[in-house]
């Protein structure tokens with residue numbers, strides 16, 4: 146007689162259950178922590194739209210990171226947010242000497258020699274119009290000019306000490322342009338490129354645009370970010386960026402796009418795949434837990450474990466400090 150289809154005998158002990166999961170463990174290596182950096186070196190600013198998340202001045206970020214590095218934190222993703230530096234059509238404050246990311250990189254290198262430093266590259270926090278590219282006189286996005294500018298910013302971050310350049314702008318062929326400028330400056334083998342390859346035009350970015358002061362002044366990002374219901378162009382975007390030399394790929398947002406994570410992992414099983422649990426996901430879980438819908442620790446671990454199961458190797462999450470505590474306790 147064929148064995149009955151019964152599962153409890155495989156599930157009654159924690160170790161038996163673990164064996165059903167494959168490797169969906171969450172270790173410090175699987176976490177990347179996004180940080181917002183501001184101009185005032187000694188300031189900490191709470192972010193209203195993301196309760197529990199703050200923007201840090203460069204001195205404060207060092208203090209904030211010390212205990213986290215102690216707990217095993219391996220990598221951070223840096224975002225600059227400006228207040229008094231000028232915003233203009235080409236985002237000149239993205240790579241000026243006073244930019245908080247440019248200033249933080251050498252300091253972080255010095256204080257945390259083993260910490261892997263990634264920088265988000267985009268101009269929306271620095272442009273007067275809040276878009277991720279540069280417009281021509283007729284107000285059309287000028288792709289060629291945009292990718293040259295993004296490459297220039299990438300080079301500045303690399304020179305300042307970034308190990309990983311992570312362009313989030315979604316301009317066409319920016320990976321190629323960034324790889325090329327790094328090559329010309331003999332930095333290609335010492336700087337990695339993590340492409341926000343599969344980035345959807347999502348409402349989940351709402352809180353971030355407040356956090357980074359980067360909301361578009363008019364219009365939306367649907368002419369460069371991917372349509373929510375699309376799958377084919379998500380595959381083509383990943384393929385294009387791999388062909389242009391991306392070292393690592395990202396799918397963003399996370400929870401609502403796990404089918405795309407699986408699709409991308411199946412296409413490129415040998416490339417590290419990142420998933421971004423974005424600001425709106427962060428806020429949704431926080432507010433849900435606060436209002437009694439579920440327990441925060443449990444829901445955070447559930448969503449992140451699901452992301453690992455779907456094929457993500459690295460989880461970019463604002464919950465990283467919490468997760469480091471939870472996995473330490475285990």
Ligand code: PBG
Pocket residue numbers: 265267269277313314349350351352353354359366422423424425
């Ligand atoms: C900027 C950028 C965004 C995010 C990362 N880089 C916002 C956007 O593209 O509108 C979103 C991150 C988050 O929501 O946590 N290009």
Ligand code: ZN
Pocket residue numbers: 267268269270276277313314
């Ligand atoms: Zn942008």
